[in-house]
Amino acid sequence: MPPLVKIRSEREQMSAIERRIADFILDNAHLLRDYSSQQLANALGISQSSVVKFSQKLGFKGYPDLKYSVGAAVALASNGNGDVAEWPPENDPHGYLQVAEGLRRSKAAAEEETRVANPQEEVEAVIALIDAAPKVFVYGLGDDGLYAREFAMRLALLGILTVQHADPILMTANLSAARPGDVLLVFSEFGKLPQLWQLSRQFQEMGGKVVSITRHTANPLRAHADASLAICAHDPQPPVAQLLYRCSLQYLLDFVFVLLCHANSDRQRQLALNQERIQQLIDN
Template identity: 55%
Template sequence: MSPLVKIRSERDRMSAVERRIADFILENAQLLRDYSSQQLANALGISQSSVVKFTQKLGFRGYPDLKYSVGEAIGRTEDAEGEDAPHAERPGDDALGATLWQRKARAEEATRLINDPATLRELVAALDAAGKVFLIGLGEDELHARGFAARLSLLGIVAIRHVDIGRMAAQVAMSSPGDLLIVFSEHGKHAALLKVARYFREHRGRVVTVTRHTSNPLRALSDISLAVAAHDDASYVQSLIYQSTVQQLLDTVFVHLCEGDEARHARLVENLDRIHQMLEP
């Protein structure tokens, strides 16, 4: 994994001092080769030991190892950009749109790396085995709950979604052992969602959470956790990146479900054909 991708993916779980170091490295990666660990510490107004501990926490032997790895990553990026240079400045290119696309791509790469294949396989197996799948999200998170519920239904999986917390609590009372509750909550701290999740577990159901890659109460309560790395300095961009990264993660799970079961895939095709016929004039 690229050290810059690793730093970006772990940033939301870092302490305040660690985030300062991480942000400096991400923003000044090309200058890092000119900084010793002491110079970096002086620039940030922290101790040298904090810099050393930061590098070791990321899995590097020490600061020189991190600096060398960052330099290699920058070199590979520059080589790749050099190969694409003849096509980089095409008439009509939207520089702002291209930059946003790159920021989304970085977040999606980091998210893919922190959600190991075993976790995705476990979730797919749980969806396979579940009698019913309950889904809930509030605000913008509800959009993902609604969209994923619709896709599960197309595959023949019973998907129950409610926006209202009270109605979802009533529906949860109908759950059985082995059922799934998927909770979408960016920050994982909503008290009502925590209550619903605890109630669901009392019925011996399994809780799946989709939250930021942070330590949060909802994620701690889950049986299966999908984490999203979507940091950006601009708050208006960070929200966009989070939403698109969640969608990419859900799309990956959906593809696993389709490709892992021929009968389910055939059911999807039948349902799509039926819907198309119903909508024809």
């Protein structure tokens, strides 16, 4: 897993000193190569041993190993040789090309981080749960609800019996129909809403399995789910970070959908049949 992704994902479980080191590295990754462990410790007002222990806790041999790994990740995120591409002002007076290229690179990097953050065995476990489930319940609020609804429709096209609601009261009422082996997909960007934990706990008490879809951070919903899908999307500009979350989420859902098609040939036949029926309705 890329070092910056690992630091972000484990930050909320760190001690106060470890979070200070993590935040400094995340905010100054491109400058880390110029810092020795002692210089980093001096900048943060902590001991050098704290920096070394932080590096080792992340799985590195020591600070030099961490610094090298971060430097390699920063270079990879640029144009391949560590230098950010420059656009001549006279050819791009309003920064149009620079913004377009920057957004393209950011999306590609976020999708790649998302892919790495979801190991094959964990994704396959989610696929197995959905494919074998008698019913799949899908739930999300707000913007999450939009993606939950769209994914529920895709599952239905595969012939999977799907129950989807954006209303917590209606979804709670529908839990009476849950049976052992059913799956609940919970979409929540930050995974911190209390009603989501309650809904998930009730579903598990009825013998169902919960799959969380959240940011790649430590959060209550993800911690108590039976399986999880993690979304990576980080940018210093909040509007861009939100866009990256959406594109990474869509990428991961598309990946899961394609894997579901490949996992069961009957699903592919059902998809083709449903698409034909829908086309007939449109034509008529």
